[in-house]
Amino acid sequence: MKKINEFANFESLNKYIADWSVVTGLAAVITDFDNSPLTEDFDRDAYAACNVEDAISVLNVSGEVVAQLTYGTPEGVSAQDDTVRNAFSQLQNIIAQALTMQFTAFENDTEINKYKDELQVFRSLVDQMIEKSHALDKIESKQRMLALNASIEAARAGEAGKGFAVVADEVGKLASVSGEINHSIKEGMNELSNRVDALTAAPVELKL
DSSP states (O other): OOOHHHHOOHHHHHHHHHHHHHHHSOEEEEEOTTSOBSOSOSOHHHHHHHTTOOEEEEEEETTEEEEEEEEEOOTTOOTTSHHHHHHHHHHHHHHHHHHHHHHHHHHHHHHHHHHHHHHHHHHHHHHHHHHHHHHHHHHHHHHHHHHHHHHHHHHHHGGGGHHHHHHHHHHHHHHHHHHHHHHHHHHHHHHHHHHHHHHHHSOOOOOO
């Protein structure tokens, strides 16, 4: 169930109610289901009038009831009067639409934060891959050094070292291939890193 206190901007909602009260001469307050005001930021004189509980209407957001509007009328004014009932209906629509927009903005902010969290995780994974590619640099360097030393020893051994020279050559080729693969991995990681940085820096706009 949606909790109205998590997403509602009561300051703006109460401003709508205050403006409506000035125009209509009626009173209203957003309450919970025990008819208790949900915030301290409201017109207490209007709330005193609302204690009469002339009328109550529920507030829905995305199909769920989240609160209610409790209305009050001045002495001598009937809540059943068509003009008064129309005024109540207009306020209910205004507040319901405002709540829907506020909830949408709240959900968008939540999704943006999840998006940022996912980017951060991805950023961490990319950094780990880049770090591991540096470890491959050391392996490649050792392979080349091993191939070089093997070639030198094979040359010293002359005819007896021909077989060893073949092995040294293959190790050298392996080092070369490893280097090419490592270079390709680095290019890919750098591209991913740049794209993550661009996504992180770009403003995210979600339309209401």
